[in-house]
Amino acid sequence: MITFTFPNEYFSPKATLECGQTFRFSPCGESAWLVLCADKACLLKEYAAEVHVSCEEADEQYFRGYFDLETDYAALLKEAEAFGVPVLFEAVRFGRGLRILNQDKAECLLSFIVSQQNNIPRIKGNLSRLCAALGEKKRFAGYDYYTFPSLERLAERDEDFYRSLGLGYRARYVAASSKKLLEEGFSSVEGKTGAELKRALTAYPGIGNKVADCISLFAFRETAAFPVDTWIARLYRENFGGAETDREKINRFFVEKFGPNAGIFQQYLFYYKRERGDAAV
DNA sequence: AATGGACCTGATAAC
């Protein structure tokens, strides 16, 4: 095991983990979290001025990439503030240290299918039962955890099995998309970006525009992908005086307004709106 | 092209 550090001025484990982009983490004690992705685990500990990341030695580069540590968030926040939009200014202040993760593609795709019309505690329960049932048991730093299951294991189960884990009507989508992933891999999205990538992702059962944007942003580094859910739609009405109700139109409004990094700013806006929905700005 | 209803489930709020 090794530990590397990163200044916490632009790395807040709490904001990064709790903003809703991932569901596979759990607090352990004060200011510490066990974070899981694919078949790997790491431990985050926050101190006064830095975050300590502990993982297997072979996984250091993986987690540096996972937490997006090569990206300059100081510059991104400056860019956000330069728009002169009050709610965005407040959002980046509130969510300072939030970083966009670079997640495992298959795990992200299936997790966000599960997330639709669902709440976070339940999503976490669904996914942890899924991993416990089909994943591989491992141990890291004294903690037991289950890996995210392989596509082989996932694809051999049917809708009824996923229903038994509590996924509800999403069980059908997880079964079908797992099979598609096993058969085709990511060949249908390979090399695609932007709108083409989004369109290819919506070809998976259970993936519509919103979930396709989430997967683009969280697993394909599509920094312009701007997921529009109920909170963003509300933000659009309340903070931008928007009149459109079509979520694709709302998506275009924000992408045109905030440009190539719109998706990153979306996470700050979403986190702020969900946590501080009552705030004046 | 756009609009509306069905869909699993359970934690939480609201009376």
Next chain:
DNA sequence: CTGTACAGGTCCATA
């Protein structure tokens, strides 16, 4: 206390 609306939507059926 029992009921209901709602959760980071998607899909399918209609005019």
